[in-house]
Amino acid sequence: MVLALLVLLAYGGQQMATPYEVGETIPLSLEPVNLPYYLLRTTLRMFIALGASMIFSCVFAALTTKYRAAEKVLVPILDILQSIPVLGFLSITVTAFIALFPGNLLGVECAAIFAIFTSQAWNMAFSAYQGFRTVPAELKEAARVFKLSGWQTFWRLELPFSLPGLLWNMMMSMSGGWFFVVASEAISVSNQNIKLPGIGSYIALAIEQSNLHAIGWAIGAMLIGVILYDQLFFRPLLAWADKFRFEESGSDTAQSSWLLAWLRRTDRMQSLVAWFGKLFEHSFGLFRQRYDGTSVRARPQTVSGTPERIWDAVIAAVVFYALWTLIHFIHTEVGWGEAGRVFLLGSYTMLRVIVLIFLAALLWIPVGVWIGMNPKLSERAQAAIQFLAAFPANLMFPVAVVVLVKFHLNPDIWLSPLMILGTQWYLLFNVIAGASTIPTELRYAAQNFGLKGWLKWRRYLLPAIFPSFVTGAITASGGSWNASIVAEYVTWGDTTLKAHGLGSYIAEMTAVGDFPRIALGIGVMCVFVMGFNHFVWRRLYRMAENRLHF
């Protein structure tokens, strides 16, 4: 079985590197028979992107925590990258990737993989950075007293400590991955239409041909894909990572996985693991600290402030230069009027995001609290919601178009709910988590005092779930911004529905291939998302941290 899996992967990998010229069309068919193969290709892309994000996160965290100079530059850059919409990356980078591998499909593959990578890497990197930074001081000291080298500390202390958070983030951003896999396989840039073999292209083709049956098949295949990923990949991984949880006392929320249990029982797997483990430990022997504190080599260099000041000056110069180029760019390429118009569009989209979050909160808070207060229900509901969150919402878009066209509804209003279709689950998920951690004593107290109605919500339930609500809302709003590019500009066959907003602007410009305007749109979205994060969410978050904590 393991072998069969390997053969499959190898086959899929080989197919990725087939020759290809720009302009060629890759044969695709809507026959359901092809779906397993497409699923394989898509899954492979996901895997590669996940691996890349993992490596990126580790390198990022290691660099930023070891070198002050790197931290000063990389963390703000990541903050900006995080707020750039994923599809924006795709439209900008695809040409570069194609140029990188001329005459080969690998370039386009890379672009698609990169898009998936961007939907996961940033928050994973932040989570790893957080993890590395919050390693308890005594453990760090222990690592130093026992003279672990940098390499050893990384594998023995820093990575294990941050792993649970990292995996959790990986799983949460998986839904984003599925969402964008659909968008990124069918790339239409500069009036070119490249469709890589995969589920996403299948769906895109089905949309072009208005084939509702094929959409049904695709939904089915996606369902299977998500389930397989969950059962064969994430469950085992989470169950395995359980031992890295730091709370030293045992907790009862352990994950379980049949696959991991089976692997742990199989001798051959065990010997394989042991072999890898040995290899690993061998590397510890190679990269060890060869001297101790009495050696001259351990003598601290005299630190002077000059290099740091020079570095600061360099950063400032680069930032100024970038600003100047930006102003120059807007002035010559697009004009200030256009920029103003894009900002206006941005505020439309912002209005949508705010209203939608509010509506979603109105709907999901009561439901979430109700589920969260029933421990039995909440356990099952959480698994279901995780699954729903991983399910790409854009599969539902065609249905929406059909309905909208049929009833002649105003797309400016009725397209908006699509934005939050996929991200509302974060909200529900977090509210449930918050409600289920309300201390039992507090619950009894509320019952005892006979809190009822609005008073009960205002004085007891809302404050109790507020911190987790904010956490969920941050993710949900970020996701909604991202989704706006797809959700404000929806096509089904020949019908195209468009809502006024920043998302549709970017989508439209991408279709036309107008690079300066794509860049402008993305830049503006970036500004909005970052502003929103800094001025609204972070403050709410800090308030929640300080005041409404058990």
Next chain:
Amino acid sequence: MNTPIIELKSVGKSFRSADGSARAVLEGVDFTLNEGEIVALLGQSGSGKSTMLRLMAGLIPADAGQVLYRGMPLYGPANGISMVFQSFALFPWLTVQKNVELGLEAKGMPPKERAERAEAAIEMIGLSGFEGALPRELSGGMRQRVGIARALVLEPEVLLMDEAFSALDVLTGERLREDILDLWESGKMSTKAILVVSHNIEEAVMMADRVLVFASDPGRVRDELAVSLTRPRQVASPVVRSLIDNVYGLMTGGSTRQSRVSAKEVKLQLGDRLPEADIARMEGILEVLAEEPFHGRADLPKLAEETGLTDEELLDVSKALTLLGFAILDGGDIMLTPLGEQYARTEQIERHELFGRQLQENVPLVAYIRHGLEQDPSGDLHQDLFLRLLRFTLNESDSASALRIAIEWGRYGNLFEYIYTTGVIHLSRDDNEAQAVSI
């Protein structure tokens, strides 16, 4: 006997506070750790004893003076020095065996050899059978045994113990302490010297050949006491009791001989640290003191026994009581002042008033806050104003806790009120009105 292993020569260490000014944690410390001895460092929290331990472990560099290990300057953690941590600092994802092997693995020792040595260490410390367990499966005492085995497997010359028993309950801590002393006496371990940092006086006296008492602000060695009793020592024996008494005296104010002088010494400055003493505990001690069997005067160790407080807590409370003029410390004893007796007898409402008055007179920080509020037309000020002031003399966390304590006391003494969510300190409504009328 007197071969020095680690020497500290007029070592100083300071940390930068928020406004960039340096604050001395240690100043001019001279110390020698010799072969064949156990030394205990005692002092209240913030007296720099943990900093000194970390200097000797090579974890932090000294700002002034020199740290020598076997006559050579020490720049970082050395092979012959090992450490046991207060919170165990075990790697929770590694089994007991792997945790113990950690230091050997880091050295690049082949797997077979290090497994053998780890097993030997595990057996020596009484953990056989638990090799495959994860730390989270073990109780606190067992975990610390792993921590000790992990340190001993490296066969260190020097073992540094940073409050190694204080996270354990009393009985477990005592057991472990005895086991280590047995190992030490039996000569089974290669360790030539042990340094113990503690705030438990009994622990220090039971273990050490020398007890060093630290003074705070800046940290320095205030007194040294040689304990020339053979181990194992009996806690109940009169010699040990009187030694413990003696150390209490040393810790509460100068040396025993000059206790009269020390009573004056406790007068506080505006930017000083405040003792970590909550009001309920202070009142509790006052009441216990006033009643049977103490009648206003108690031996500190006895009081600790009676109230179940740790040494650190009791010392903080007694310091606070002396500050406020409710008690005086004399050697290892605490005595109620007439005011303290009055306080213990009065009703709740009058207590607030009395407490407030004493605060205004004796705690400059509280008086300063009250004064500032009275001067201010609106009657409210933000806490950050005072925090900034405190940061001139204290570090980040100390100034925060000093202000927190000042606010807690001031609130109890009805001197001002405080709103947590906004961080604003303000006069209570009645005061405000009274003031308005007077204007």
